[in-house]
Amino acid sequence: MNPLEIGDDCLVLAQRLAEWVTRAPTLEEDVALANLSLDLLGQARALLSRAGNEDELAYLRGPAQFRNCLLTEQPNGDFARTIVRHLLYAGFLYEMYRAHPEDEVAAKGVKEIAYHRDYAALWTRRLGLGTEESHRRMTAALEALWPFTGELFAADPGLREPWSAFVETTLAESGLAVPGEAPQRDGGRRGEHTPHLGELLAEMQALHREHAGATW
Amino acid sequence: MVTPEEARALAAAVPDPELPVLTLGDLGIVREVRQDPGGALEVVITPTYSGCPAMDAIRDDIRKALPGARVVTVLSPPWSTDWITDEGRRKLREHGLSPPRRTDGPVALTLGVRCPRCGSPRTRLVSRYGSTACKAMYACRECLEPFDHFKEI
Numbered sequence: 001m002n003p004l005e006i007g008d009d010c011l012v013l014a015q016r017l018a019e020w021v022t023r024a025p026t027l028e029e030d031v032a033l034a035n036l037s038l039d040l041l042g043q044a045r046a047l048l049s050r051a052g053n054e055d056e057l058a059y060l061r062g063p064a065q066f067r068n069c070l071l072t073e074q075p076n077g078d079f080a081r082t083i084v085r086h087l088l089y090a091g092f093l094y095e096m097y098r099a100h101p102e103d104e105v106a107a108k109g110v111k112e113i114a115y116h117r118d119y120a121a122l123w124t125r126r127l128g129l130g131t132e133e134s135h136r137r138m139t140a141a142l143e144a145l146w147p148f149t150g151e152l153f154a155a156d157p158g159l160r161e162p163w164s165a166f167v168e169t170t171l172a173e174s175g176l177a178v179p180g181e182a183p184q185r186d187g188g189r190r191g192e193h194t195p196h197l198g199e200l201l202a203e204m205q206a207l208h209r210e211h212a213g214a215t216w
Numbered sequence: 217m218v219t220p221e222e223a224r225a226l227a228a229a230v231p232d233p234e235l236p237v238l239t240l241g242d243l244g245i246v247r248e249v250r251q252d253p254g255g256a257l258e259v260v261i262t263p264t265y266s267g268c269p270a271m272d273a274i275r276d277d278i279r280k281a282l283p284g285a286r287v288v289t290v291l292s293p294p295w296s297t298d299w300i301t302d303e304g305r306r307k308l309r310e311h312g313l314s315p316p317r318r319t320d321g322p323v324a325l326t327l328g329v330r331c332p333r334c335g336s337p338r339t340r341l342v343s344r345y346g347s348t349a350c351k352a353m354y355a356c357r358e359c360l361e362p363f364d365h366f367k368e369i
Contacts, residue, residue, distance in 0.1 A: 028342060028343040028345075028353065029343075031343065031345055031346065031347065032343055032344065032345035035345040035346075035349055036345070038265075038267035038269065038349055039265060039266055039267045039349065040267070041267045042263070042265060042266030042267025042268065043266045043267070045266075045267075046266060046291065104290075104291040104292035105266070105291060107292060107293075107294050108266055108291050108292070108294035108295075109266060111294060111369045112265060112266060112369070115344060115367075115369075118344065122344075
């Protein structure tokens, strides 16, 4: 498990989820999304501290130096888009952590991510089987994000099979079709990002750039 | 000069900043108190969740209770709700919070979460995530009271 790659995944996705705070569809989901963000931020801090100085890595790098996968930087979109992104990514992170029980961040994180997977799977069923509109939005989200899933397994192809089993079972239970073969997009692990990462970092790093070394 | 045993008791008696009804000892997050060769005290603690925002406050509170002590944080072995003591569970219940079920050993599927107010097993899950990372939101179908459940991990 590469601490910089997975640490960046966790940091960027934590920042994305935190963007929902005060904007989620209901108060319970606002609280839930903030909790998911906090878990990922805690894991990011532990992993990035292993890769170097956590503050320098978070605040003083530009997009080309980040190693997160493209999936985690994709914008929140509507609630369906956020749920599908979390289903696909938490499904992957769960398998990654489970494959590394000797790693203390993974051994602790797997218990937290198991709840993330449940949360995303529950909402996938609810929205997939809900109304015509919720079903349509879930289908659109799956099609938009599917091209970013191939990149997840570049370092460890063995994780794909258990991930596919989880995702396919969840989609089948939700009345949603698994998207067909789609051209895949990658580059995140090499620092070649979509423009969305630059926008995310501009906001995340603004305070530190304005007041270098500021503390609470 | 306090002995490591006395220091352990002092560290364990520090209240949790988010759930002040419980002490750090009740929660099972004080792993060890030891003395280095120079005689300085070292308190080893473990977070409940990776992202628990109370950790800084907990470190400060331990240093206030034990001036000069060093606080070390470890992740392994990962904390489990099974480490919450019986006394801690009793206090949670008294405080209107449903304590976590034991995860070590078989858990009967019929055992739901009981309402900490009226004791009814007829409860429903409102959200898996609550006001802190360690809690889920429930509501009682019997007395209609909403309550927090300390979720098993």
